[in-house]
Amino acid sequence: MWLFDVYLILHCIYIAQGAKILGIFPVLSKSHYTVGNVLLKELARRGHDVTMISPFEENNKPPNASYRDIKLKFEIDKEVKGLNFFSRTTSHPYLSTLFLNYIGCRIVDQSLKQPIIQKLLNSDEKFDVVIMDQFVVDGFSYFAEHFGAHKILLAPTVANSWVNPLVGNPAPPSVVPELLMEYTSDMDFFERLQNTIFYLFAELNRHLYFFPRQNSIIQQNVPNAKPLSDYLYNVSLVLVNGHESFTYSASSVPAMKNVGGFHVSATGKLPDDLKKYMDNAKEGVIFFSMGSHLQSSQFPIEIRDAILRVFSTLKVKILWKWEHEELPGKPENVKLGKWFPQQEILAHPNLKLFITHGGLLSLIEAIHHGVPLLSIPVRGDQKLNAAIAEKMGYAIKIIYDDFEENKFKNALDELLANPVYKKNAVYRSTLFHDRPMKPLDEAVYWVEYVLRHEGAKHLRVSSLKLSWYQYILLDVSIFLLAVAGLVIYVSKLLFKKLCCNKTTRKTKIKRS
CATH class of the missing domain: 1.20.5 (Single alpha-helices involved in coiled-coils or other helix-helix interfaces)
Structure with missing residues (x-):
């Protein structure tokens, strides 16, 4: 009997400490890559052999660890970079769905055609687990099937109708807002009506167009590949970038774990010039950034000038992430930079407010440091994030399509003068930190749990065995x-x- 116990211990040590892990984060968004890369680098530090497929390259690989990049190159990259996402058509949820169809299918198709990917698929390499970005690139599920690996999905957003069905997570549209809508979980009749209509549209889109199209792309690029439907729902675990401190509470099946905020790192030191600037800002500082993908320099001139007029009336200093060298009409209290160390700025005691696009990573970082928000959501999940933040009382939102100078000024005045927003932000920060273990440790724990228990099939709910009509x-x-x-x-x-x-x-x- 003792020999069997020793075998089990050694088996667990071998699996948990020496696994081969393939990460797939092909989406052309730095925020998606950031979330996946933080987890995969930590897994490499803990002794796993990690391979990362993405359009980015890691320059700070963990020392004394096995971490390999497979860099993708896309023709579509130029198309995406050439888009102005402040165009009002990109913010419409139905048009956004069609746009995401296009982007997701192009990414999977162009990835599978690349020689470096074909070389990997035709190699003798083996992987124990595949961790992939769960965002309109479902065709990459083939990699887990091809390598006989357990599949773990990393949802860079809160749980939504793109991921919930894959693990049988109940999410009725009466209480779960669609990702591209701007509702919270407390919807009135007409909001529930619109949310349900969009939910039905999105479901029909996925099953009648998107999944068949992804399957067709796999069949075209990989001879003798099984149909996507054979393995799409073969999911061991979903790691969700959510937590009750910054999003609505929702049902979660055992195979779905909320580990939101694990990307937040211990802040380092501010550069000397920025530290001096913020230390000397006796009236406080506002930090303004539209994230890594949206560029403030693409604001229409009338909106840009309205923002500058409002900034010129404030006593506080402004740090504005601005992608050009010059900004016509810039007031004296505004300091520009093409890049700023966001987490270090958010941690400074003189920071009064963060003006953001409402991206989830930025929102999480603000909550981590207890900073109130003025959110100007443009597209994607930003409207949903902004609506939840406003309902929780630590933010004010101004939908980009509804931007007006008076709204902007009144929101800034309210946030700077009313201490309740800071109080609510600090409360949410307390909830964020009051957890049994750090979110990155929890994320790693569940990945290794899947490895230890050979796919953790016992976490899967029986509803996955039923067809939709059943x-x-x-x-x-x-x-x-x-x-x-x-x-x-x-x-x-x-x-x-x-x-x-x-x-x-x-x-x-x-x-x-």
């Missing part, structure tokens, strides 16, 4: 309706027969 009890409902109809029909016949018999008897009595 899950919503459509077959049962039809059966019950059929039985009810039959009972009514038979009852009607019996009633009619009884009535006829009674009439016949009365007629015979009268005749006699």
